[in-house]
Amino acid sequence: xxxxxxxxxxxxxxxxxxxxxxxxxxxPFSEKQAGKTFNLNYAPHFGMFKDLAGDDLISQLRFMRDxxxxxxxxxGMMGRPVSDQEKIGKELAKLGxxxxxxxxxxxxxxQNTLAAGKKEHxxxxxxxxxxxxxxxxxxxxxxxxVVPGDFERNLPIGVQTGNVIEALRKGAEILEPHGIVMVLxxxxxxxxxxxxxxxxxxMICKGVNSPSCKLLYDIYHMQKNEGHIIHNMNQTWDEIAxxxxxxxxxxxxxxxxEINYKNVFKxxxxxxxxxxxxxxxxxxxxxKAGELAVIKAYREVDNFMQA
Numbered sequence: 001x002x003x004x005x006x007x008x009x010x011x012x013x014x015x016x017x018x019x020x021x022x023x024x025x026x027x028p029f030s031e032k033q034a035g036k037t038f039n040l041n042y043a044p045h046f047g048m049f050k051d052l053a054g055d056d057l058i059s060q061l062r063f064m065r066d067x068x069x070x071x072x073x074x075x076g077m078m079g080r081p082v083s084d085q086e087k088i089g090k091e092l093a094k095l096g097x098x099x100x101x102x103x104x105x106x107x108x109x110x111q112n113t114l115a116a117g118k119k120e121h122x123x124x125x126x127x128x129x130x131x132x133x134x135x136x137x138x139x140x141x142x143x144x145x146v147v148p149g150d151f152e153r154n155l156p157i158g159v160q161t162g163n164v165i166e167a168l169r170k171g172a173e174i175l176e177p178h179g180i181v182m183v184l185x186x187x188x189x190x191x192x193x194x195x196x197x198x199x200x201x202x203m204i205c206k207g208v209n210s211p212s213c214k215l216l217y218d219i220y221h222m223q224k225n226e227g228h229i230i231h232n233m234n235q236t237w238d239e240i241a242x243x244x245x246x247x248x249x250x251x252x253x254x255x256x257x258e259i260n261y262k263n264v265f266k267x268x269x270x271x272x273x274x275x276x277x278x279x280x281x282x283x284x285x286x287x288k289a290g291e292l293a294v295i296k297a298y299r300e301v302d303n304f305m306q307a
Contacts (some may be wrong), residue, residue, distance in 0.1 A: 036068050038302045040265060042245070042277045043071035043100040044294075051288045057084065058091050065095045067295055073244075073278040075145065077102035078128075078135050089139040099141040100276040101183060101216070101242060104128045106146075109187065113149030115194045117163035121149070125167060129174040129182070136180050143242050143276070145216060146171065146182040150192045160194065165207040172210035183216035183242040188224040197226050202236040215239040220246030220281065223259055230267050237271065246281035253297040256284045266304035 044064050046057055053063035061072065072092060077085065092099055106112050106128040112121040125146075132144050148164050155163075168182070175182055184204065186195045195201055201215045217240045219229055226232055233240065247257030254261035268277075279298075283290040 035066055037070060038068050038298065039269060039305060040277050040302065041071045041098060041274060042069055042279055042298055042302075043073040043098070044069055044279045045073045045075070048279065048283065048294065049291045052291050057088060061088070061091050061095060061097070065097055070096070071098040071100050071276045071278075073100035073102075073276070073280065075101070075103045075280075077139060077141075078105045078132060082138065085135060085138040093140065098276055099139045100278050101143045101145045102132075102135065102139075102141060103145045103147075104132045104182065106149075109147040110150045110190065110192060113152055113194065114164045114167040115148060115150070115155070115160035116152040117155070117159070117166075122167045122170065126170055126174065129171045133174065133178050133180060136178065142179065143181050143183050143216075144175070145185050147185055147187065148194050150190075151194050161204065161207075164194065165204055168204065168208045168213050169210065172208055172212040176210055176212040181212050181214050181241050183214050185216040185218055185244075186221060186225065187218070188221040198222055198232050198236045202239050205239040214241030216242045216244065218244040218246070218280065219259065219264065220244070220248055220251050223248045229259070229264055233268070233271075240273075242276060242278065243268065243273065244278040244280040246279075250284065251281045252284035253279075253281060253294045254301045255297045261301040262304045265301055269304065 046060055049060055049063050049067075053060040064072065072088075074080075074088075077088075080088075089099070104125070106125045112124045114121060114125060135141070136144065146168070148167075152160055152163075168184070171182055184195060184201050186197055186201050187193050188196075195204075198215065198217060205213050205215055215236055217233060217236070222232065223229060245254065245261070246252070247254050247259050247261070249257055279294075283294050285291075285293045
């Protein structure tokens with residue numbers, strides 16, 4: 001039996017055991033679909049399927065591919081040993097998988113704010129961009145996430161915005177020769193964060209005016225901060241280079257919250273987007289059953305061609 005067939009058989013058996021019913025009976029997640037490539041390029045992260053695949057990162061990658069996932073996302077890639085980065089890059093190439101985003105190391109999301117216009121903060125950011133280029137080469141990454149940091153509340157908002165644009169232009173000068181795109185992520189984690197909305201990010205991307213500075217549209221964060229997901233994606237579409245997923249409330253897999261992901265994914269597909277869709281969320285359930293539920297949820301919402 002080939003490895004992919006063994007994994008598929010094991011997966012079906014595991015579901016039967018955890019559900020106490022015939023595997024996938026009456027579900028969009030059917031035996032026929034198990035292992036089939038999805039319509040969109042969903043990217044799990046390491047640890048999402050560790051109970052099913054084991055702790056080894058390469059084994060997890062192979063499991064992801066065997067289940068039909070064609071990309072990987074790893075926010076902490078810059079913190080991994082070079083040897084691990086190289087192994088991951090080689091395995092991604094072997095499996096025909098795309099590397100999604102990793103986060104540019106400039107300190108935490110709120111740290112070293114570019115809005116302040118302080119040289120020391122900008123220097124930390126630019127050093128992170130330079131190091132990100134080397135990491136990107138090892139894993140064949142095209143996109144890197146940038147969060148500008150907190151508001152500098154003693155400065156007018158226009159001055160803060162100008163400071164952010166100026167710093168990002170310098171970052172783009174480092175990344176652009178290598179074909180790397182920094183994707184700016186507006187977040188909902190704290191009201192202190194400078195970058196909060198898609199239209200604000202759109203304006204900054206226009207100001208930077210570089211193919212290496214685009215918008216990361218995280219559906220979870222934008223549902224919390226602004227709602228009107230499809231409308232706001234349309235408004236900012238020409239600057240969107242990367243999309244992330246998470247249902248609200250809870251930031252878990254689709255079908256666990258209020259977002260109609262089947263309709264959202266259908267819209268994204270019909271708009272022609274074929275880039276990476278980062279699965280930047282947790283699992284609603286624990287253990288193997290919780291991991292199987294994630295795969296089942298994606299089979300359900302990815303079944304939009306008939307919707």
